[in-house]
Amino acid sequence: MTQRSGCEEPAVLPPPSPPPARFLGVSIAGVGSYLPTSTITNADLGQRVDTSDEWIVTRTGIRERRIAAPDQATSDLAVHAAREALAQARLSPADLDLVILATATPDTPVPPGSAWLHRHLGAVNAAAMDISAACSGFLFAMHTGAGLVRAEMHRNVLVVGAETLTRITDYTDRATCILFGDGAGAAVIGQKGYLELLYSHIGTDSSGRDLITVPAGGSREPASAATVEGKRHFLQLQGREVFRRAVETMTRAGQAALDSLGMKVSDLAWLVPHQANLRITQAVASQFDLPPERVVGDMSGTGNTSAASLPIALNRLQGSGRLKPGDRIMLVAFGAGLTWACQVYENTGVPR
Numbered sequence: 430m431t432q433r434s435g436c437e438e439p440a441v442l443p444p445p446s447p448p449p450a451r452f453l454g455v456s457i458a459g460v461g462s463y464l465p466t467s468t469i470t471n472a473d474l475g476q477r478v479d480t481s482d483e484w485i486v487t488r489t490g491i492r493e494r495r496i497a498a499p500d501q502a503t504s505d506l507a508v509h510a511a512r513e514a515l516a517q518a519r520l521s522p523a524d525l526d527l528v529i530l531a532t533a534t535p536d537t538p539v540p541p542g543s544a545w546l547h548r549h550l551g552a553v554n555a556a557a558m559d560i561s562a563a564c565s566g567f568l569f570a571m572h573t574g575a576g577l578v579r580a581e582m583h584r585n586v587l588v589v590g591a592e593t594l595t596r597i598t599d600y601t602d603r604a605t606c607i608l609f610g611d612g613a614g615a616a617v618i619g620q621k622g623y624l625e626l627l628y629s630h631i632g633t634d635s636s637g638r639d640l641i642t643v644p645a646g647g648s649r650e651p652a653s654a655a656t657v658e659g660k661r662h663f664l665q666l667q668g669r670e671v672f673r674r675a676v677e678t679m680t681r682a683g684q685a686a687l688d689s690l691g692m693k694v695s696d697l698a699w700l701v702p703h704q705a706n707l708r709i710t711q712a713v714a715s716q717f718d719l720p721p722e723r724v725v726g727d728m729s730g731t732g733n734t735s736a737a738s739l740p741i742a743l744n745r746l747q748g749s750g751r752l753k754p755g756d757r758i759m760l761v762a763f764g765a766g767l768t769w770a771c772q773v774y775e776n777t778g779v780p781r
């Protein structure tokens with residue numbers, strides 16, 4: 430009979446352990462979204478510029494976008510999304526200690542748009558601030574909020590991405606007016622929730638700062654009769670180059686997240702890229718070799734809602750009932766700046 434030493438290898442090796450989950454002590458406890466009721470269809474745009482439903486659908490996947498009512502500013506959309514997220518988190522506005530609004534279209538340049546949201550919501554115990562990172566704004570704000578929760582400097586943080594892009598869209602420019610729409614999405618984050626944050630990273634490549642711009646209205650080119658006349662308060666876009674960089678950057682950001690977490694693409698249940706153009710989401714999916722059914726490409730009824738796009742898509746994914754316990758979800762954003770961001774969550778399925 431052979432003597433067994435205490436450190437002998439077992440005859441059958443256990444299966445390789447799953448990739449390390451890096452719970453950061455921050456979770457999403459509730460999500461919400463809001464879209465205004467009025468729409469601008471491709472047919473409507475065909476009345477205004479030289480375009481067609483067929484061109485727009487084929488090149489972008491967009492069929493219609495929502496437009497805020499004349500008396501609705503960005504915070505009026507934001508507050509609906511915020512209330513839905515708070516209800517899901519079973520919190521009241523008074524429970525919040527920080528409100529972060531990600532937007533490129535605040536109600537006013539001064540005060541910050543978040544002050545309007547703070548007022549409408551009645552978040553009397555919270556500080557409120559804006560984050561401006563264009564289409565990456567929601568994830569920049571989530572990154573900031575998550576850091577503050579992790580550092581135990583804030584407890585219940587409301588993050589809202591909201592835009593009224595139709596107010597800065599030139600409806601005589603067919604290259605841009607087909608793309609953008611209005612909407613809002615929100616998430617409540619804290620130490621407890623059901624979507625646990627595993628990874629968060631943000632980045633900027635300012636060499637591309639001229640690719641997506643609103644040239645006037647800031648200190649570089651203050652508002653004047655000439656800037657209004659020259660349509661320099663509207664969004665301008667170098668579409669083809671932005672498209673190329675969006676695919677390349679979101680793919681790189683997603684791969685860096687997988688590498689950092691020691692995960693493979695097959696460990697992801699869902700990829701939710703910024704909803705700008707269906708061809709962009711499909712190209713990113715194909716770079717990752719992901720089947721289309723695991724990639725959220727959901728802009729046909731909204732167009733590109735910039736900072737609102739990811740929380741709207743996440744809320745829809747959750748509302749569809751397709752999110753299962755244990756699912757890992759990657760959110761990846763890209764926008765003016767150029768900015769990009771990536772977060773990975775795990776659905777622990779345990780409500781607050």
Ligand code: UT7
Nearest residue numbers: 479480481484488564603604607668669671672705706764
């Ligand atoms: O959130 C981040 C910010 N935005 C984006 O991510 C947007 C990224 N870019 C895009 O989505 C696409 O580049 C667009 C949808 C903006 C344009 O699609 P594209 O396939 O890149 O078209 P293109 O700019 O290369 O233009 C192709 C042709 C041009 O005509 P010519 O020069 O070939 O004769 C355009 O003038 O299509 C023409 N065109 C249109 N035709 C009908 C451009 N816009 C339109 C239009 N309808 N609306």
